[in-house]
Amino acid sequence: MGILAKLFSLLLLLPVAQGTTSHIIKYWYGGFKAAACAPVTHELNGWTIRMHFDKNVRYVEAWIGKVRKISNREYTISSRSHRNPGDLICFTFLGHNDGKIKPFAKITIDGQGQSRSSGGQKNYGGALAKSILFYDAQRSGRLPSNNPIPWRGDSNVGDCVPGGWHDAGDHLKFGLPLSSAATLLGWSLVQFKDGYEAAGQLDQMYDMMKWVYDYFLRAWKPGQQKLCVQVGDGNADHMFWGRPEDMHMSRPCKFVSEYTPGADIAGGTAAAMAAGSIAYRQKDAAFADRLLEGAKSLYNFAKGHRGVFTGGAPFYGSSGDADEMCEGAMWLYKATGKQSYLIDAKGFVDLGVAWSLGWDDKKLACQGLLYEATEEDQYKRAVEGYFKNWFPGGDVTYTPCGLAWRTKWGANRFTANSAFMALLAAEMGIEPTKYRKWAMEQINYFLGDNNHDGGCFSFEIGYGSKFPRNPHHRAASCPDPPAPCTYDQEKAPGFSPHILQGALVGGPDKDDSYTDERSDYIHNEVALDYNAGFQGALAGIVHLQAVGKMPATNNKCPC
Structure with missing residues (x-):
């Protein structure tokens, strides 16, 4: 089993009701490779993942959807694909920064786990x-x-x-x-x-x-x-x-x-x-x-x-x-x-x-x-x-x-x-x-x-x-x-x-x-x-x- 498959298997066991954090696979001077899984709690016809980093990241590359930079510490990844409740959206991405650092990101899906009412x-x-x-x-x-x-x-x-x-x-x-x-x-x-x-x-x-x-x-x-x-x-x-x-x-x-x-x-x-x-x-x-x-x-x-x-x-x-x-x-x-x-x-x-x-x-x-x-x-x-x-x-x-x-x-x-x-x-x-x-x-x-x-x-x-x-x-x-x-x-x-x-x-x-x-x-x-x-x-x-x-x-x- 490859390192990415092992990581995703581990993530499946984690309690991530409100989201999860990214996990560094490897890093080097000027960049890093990471993976994450985000849980789906509602049927989604199109979705946006939001990533909040703890350190500045100059830009992000991902292949699961369209990446948008909000700030040096916040990025979104959007897709029009369908997901059902219980699914995990798992992906890898590359980050580019200055120096040799290991940033992590909190990963959430917009519209989930953000608001509660009496209903x-x-x-x-x-x-x-x-x-x-x-x-x-x-x-x-x-x-x-x-x-x-x-x-x-x-x-x-x-x-x-x-x-x-x-x-x-x-x-x-x-x-x-x-x-x-x-x-x-x-x-x-x-x-x-x-x-x-x-x-x-x-x-x-x-x-x-x-x-x-x-x-x-x-x-x-x-x-x-x-x-x-x-x-x-x-x-x-x-x-x-x-x-x-x-x-x-x-x-x-x-x-x-x-x-x-x-x-x-x-x-x-x-x-x-x-x-x-x-x-x-x-x-x-x-x-x-x-x-x-x-x-x-x-x-x-x-x-x-x-x-x-x-x-x-x-x-x-x-x-x-x-x-x-x-x-x-x-x-x-x-x-x-x-x-x-x-x-x-x-x-x-x-x-x-x-x-x-x-x-x-x-x-x-x-x-x-x-x-x-x-x-x-x-x-x-x-x-x-x-x-x-x-x-x-x-x-x-x-x-x-x-x-x-x-x-x-x-x-x-x-x-x-x-x-x-x-x-x-x-x-x-x-x-x-x-x-x-x-x-x-x-x-x-x-x-x-x-x-x-x-x-x-x-x-x-x-x-x-x-x-x-x-x-x-x-x-x-x-x-x-x-x-x-x-x-x-x-x-x-x-x-x-x-x-x-x-x-x-x-x-x-x-x-x-x-x-x-x-x-x-x-x-x-x-x-x-x-x-x-x-x-x-x-x-x-x-x-x-x-x-x-x-x-x-x-x-x-x-x-």
């Missing part, structure tokens, strides 16, 4: 990674070589605007929920970039978001003053149950233009692109410039052609465009610093208390952005008024296990968005401990702190050992080709053939009851806007882990 340990980083996979599963168009969803292939490549994300369990592309989800996701990347990094998901997040930003750039034609806001016929699409790869129906496009108003979608898309320009500024300045120029011209178009888009009825009808215009103006202000955008936003803002934050109502987001920029009390009071309604004692119903339950149709989506906004408000200095505690307790409910199926049931598919297996999602319900997939699959017995990793289902009823039925689109639908705030909140929680600001929580039905 026990939650792998927030792992949940974040899975949410990114959900958006990858929603991709339309010709898929890239690094597609991480093996049961998805090229689809709808002949669309008038190819690419983008399918809206939900169907295969339509709707501009209003698409831009709404992209704005919240972009906001999470701007505000909690360190959370994505600590979870080992920063590269995956950039890859995921570029897919939708490229779609927006294709959808907006500034020379023609025309924005594509819908791809596909809603009624025809909903008559089809099958794989998106097998769709051959006509997929008409709908546009807003000088003659067809749609400032709600145009303003929201401008917000998404402007947020993206900030998120990509340091990674890819040229791409950030394209997004910013697109956002500016699209916002100007929307400002000059006010009114809501009505051509998509009965799907995603908007109640107004001022909230999206305010949001677009604020993200352009953040991206450019130009006072004219801030003045515009102050003119668009509604200081009333929002019912919720969602694809049709960006009021709360605009209020929060204005408070962040100005620190004026009127915006702070508006945000506080919202959470007064949402916290216990307000007008939002709470389930017996503590979920803030706004409505039965996709209840989880409104709560997740509110949790994300609570974490953002806390970063703005609004009652940080209280807001963070509430947000984490809501996310804990989603990840298992509930009483469904005996407890420890996750409403995020693929997280933990108990989760929905029959979401209202056509592609996931279809067996592998060449087996046929028809409407028979909607009510077929047994689990869906594919696990739709990371999708947050609509959620329980107000008594915590929930049935995992594929045909139940009220409680078991999945959608772009369902995951957006949820993913943002997860990134915010991993950020709190990274900076040591995790609040104590007290869930009513701990797992």
Whole structure:
């Protein structure tokens, strides 16, 4: 048995519940060779190992993943490979330093063993990674070589605007929920970039978001003053149950233009692109410039052609465009610093208390952005008024296990968005401990702190050992080709053939009851806007882990 095999055999016997340390194999003047094993306590779809050295190390070489230097004493190694609970990630590496020294490193896997609540340990980083996979599963168009969803292939490549994300369990592309989800996701990347990094998901997040930003750039034609806001016929699409790869129906496009108003979608898309320009500024300045120029011209178009888009009825009808215009103006202000955008936003803002934050109502987001920029009390009071309604004692119903339950149709989506906004408000200095505690307790409910199926049931598919297996999602319900997939699959017995990793289902009823039925689109639908705030909140929680600001929580039905 070689020295490395002997070392790994020894490591298997060591008590390493919270990680382990590296072991020097040999060393010399200017360098050393070491080995380590890190235990896996949760299912991982992609992982990041963090190494904390006791002495300075100039650089590290490893072959198990991508090495990143944080400082002379901290390095990370990341991989997109899968690992199961109970596995050990064992590897060797070379270190280079000055002199002849024997440094050792504490080895941990990000997202494991870092946080406990009343509901026990939650792998927030792992949940974040899975949410990114959900958006990858929603991709339309010709898929890239690094597609991480093996049961998805090229689809709808002949669309008038190819690419983008399918809206939900169907295969339509709707501009209003698409831009709404992209704005919240972009906001999470701007505000909690360190959370994505600590979870080992920063590269995956950039890859995921570029897919939708490229779609927006294709959808907006500034020379023609025309924005594509819908791809596909809603009624025809909903008559089809099958794989998106097998769709051959006509997929008409709908546009807003000088003659067809749609400032709600145009303003929201401008917000998404402007947020993206900030998120990509340091990674890819040229791409950030394209997004910013697109956002500016699209916002100007929307400002000059006010009114809501009505051509998509009965799907995603908007109640107004001022909230999206305010949001677009604020993200352009953040991206450019130009006072004219801030003045515009102050003119668009509604200081009333929002019912919720969602694809049709960006009021709360605009209020929060204005408070962040100005620190004026009127915006702070508006945000506080919202959470007064949402916290216990307000007008939002709470389930017996503590979920803030706004409505039965996709209840989880409104709560997740509110949790994300609570974490953002806390970063703005609004009652940080209280807001963070509430947000984490809501996310804990989603990840298992509930009483469904005996407890420890996750409403995020693929997280933990108990989760929905029959979401209202056509592609996931279809067996592998060449087996046929028809409407028979909607009510077929047994689990869906594919696990739709990371999708947050609509959620329980107000008594915590929930049935995992594929045909139940009220409680078991999945959608772009369902995951957006949820993913943002997860990134915010991993950020709190990274900076040591995790609040104590007290869930009513701990797992």
